[in-house]
Amino acid sequence: MERMKCIVAYDGTNFAGFQIQPNVRTIQGEIEKVLAKMHRQEVRIHASGRTDGKVHAVGQVFHFDSNIHMQKDQWKRALNSMLPEDIVISSVEFVSTEFHARFSATAKExxxxxxxxxxxxxxxxxxxxxxxxxxxxxxxxxxxxxxxxxxxxxxxxxxxxxxxxxxxxxxxxxxxxxxxxxxxxxxxxxxxxxxxxxxxxxxxxxxxxxxxxxxxxxxxxxxxxxxxxxxxxxxxxxxxxxxxx
The missing domain is CATH 3.30.70.660 (Pseudouridine synthase I, catalytic domain, C-terminal subdomain)
Structure with missing residues (x-):
């Protein structure tokens, strides 16, 4: 298993917020839907924090673990090809399993x-x-x-x-x-x-x-x-x- 740290930008206009919720559109829900298709099973992502409905992001961060082996540029292209246009992955990098998008954060702007x-x-x-x-x-x-x-x-x-x-x-x-x-x-x-x-x-x-x-x-x-x-x-x-x- 490898851990990926992703930076994601999104237009929050048509979302009920970042965190997955039943019966509404969320950023986490859309990303996990794509990852589930790629892995053929549920994959949970962990973000630096939640954003509310209508809130936008330029540099939100999340991580997930995967047993699919690809280069980071391949990951970026694959994710962006399947995500909706109001969510864009701007970078992907491999990180230690000790990294956590929320608990390793030291500051937010x-x-x-x-x-x-x-x-x-x-x-x-x-x-x-x-x-x-x-x-x-x-x-x-x-x-x-x-x-x-x-x-x-x-x-x-x-x-x-x-x-x-x-x-x-x-x-x-x-x-x-x-x-x-x-x-x-x-x-x-x-x-x-x-x-x-x-x-x-x-x-x-x-x-x-x-x-x-x-x-x-x-x-x-x-x-x-x-x-x-x-x-x-x-x-x-x-x-x-x-x-x-």
């Missing part, structure tokens, strides 16, 4: 795209959150500063999570504005369920003056989801990269 244009762009409706309001970027950058470092992010986590340890470290958050689009670039050692989207929603509220930047430490201290802002919609979120040891 997400981007969140916000369209600031007055009018909706029909070509971006599935790829950026339309938010046509004037923003105070200075206040937003001040708010971001309070989120950096290690904190208990319970206030920025969906109540639906089953995870009990809510302590995470955010290494950096950058705001990049260009051509009527604002991009949040967030990197940390891990993220809770909906954490990035709640951070974005809260910081946008600071940007329009609905709350003050100095409220962020208070929100963190409350450890209660009710005190943070709205959850930004999934279609603006992209998993860009996963780092490993």
């Amino acid at each position: 997400y981007h969140y795209k916000v369209s600031l244009k007055k009018d909706k762009d029909p070509f971006m409706r599935n790829y950026a959150y339309h938010f046509p309001y004037s923003l105070d970027l200075l206040a937003m950058n001040e708010a971001i500063g309070y989120l950096l470092g290690e904190h208990d992010f319970s206030s920025f986590c969906s109540a639906k999570t089953s995870v009990t340890d809510h302590i995470r470290t955010i290494y950096h958050i950058d705001l990049q504005e260009q051509n009527g689009e604002l991009i949040f670039q967030i990197k940390g050692n891990g993220f809770l369920y909906n954490m990035v989207r709640i951070i974005v929603g809260t910081v946008l509220e600071v940007g329009i003056g609905a709350r003050k930047a100095e409220e962020i430490p208070i929100i963190i201290a409350k450890k209660d989801r009710a005190f943070a802002g709205k959850t930004a919609p999934g279609h603006g979120l992209y998993l860009m990269k996963v780092d490993y040891y």
Whole structure:
């Protein structure tokens, strides 16, 4: 048996999320369907983490074990020839059986795209959150500063999570504005369920003056989801990269 590490990109528009679920279309489901055809038996893949419905990925990572012997380029071609057009394997490499796509990860980077244009762009409706309001970027950058470092992010986590340890470290958050689009670039050692989207929603509220930047430490201290802002919609979120040891 050999273990393959794959980097996969996908357009999340027509998916209910990454994780396989009954009676809905998922990224895991589509990939495992292809692997089952190749192996003539069920093959389970293990991802760096789940992404929700409508969420996109440029650098999602998964691994699987196989007794089929092919070169990595052959694996890439074979998988892409059978996968639907909204899922593309960008690389395949052989790794040690000690490697695990989730547990070996050391950091993840997400981007969140916000369209600031007055009018909706029909070509971006599935790829950026339309938010046509004037923003105070200075206040937003001040708010971001309070989120950096290690904190208990319970206030920025969906109540639906089953995870009990809510302590995470955010290494950096950058705001990049260009051509009527604002991009949040967030990197940390891990993220809770909906954490990035709640951070974005809260910081946008600071940007329009609905709350003050100095409220962020208070929100963190409350450890209660009710005190943070709205959850930004999934279609603006992209998993860009996963780092490993």
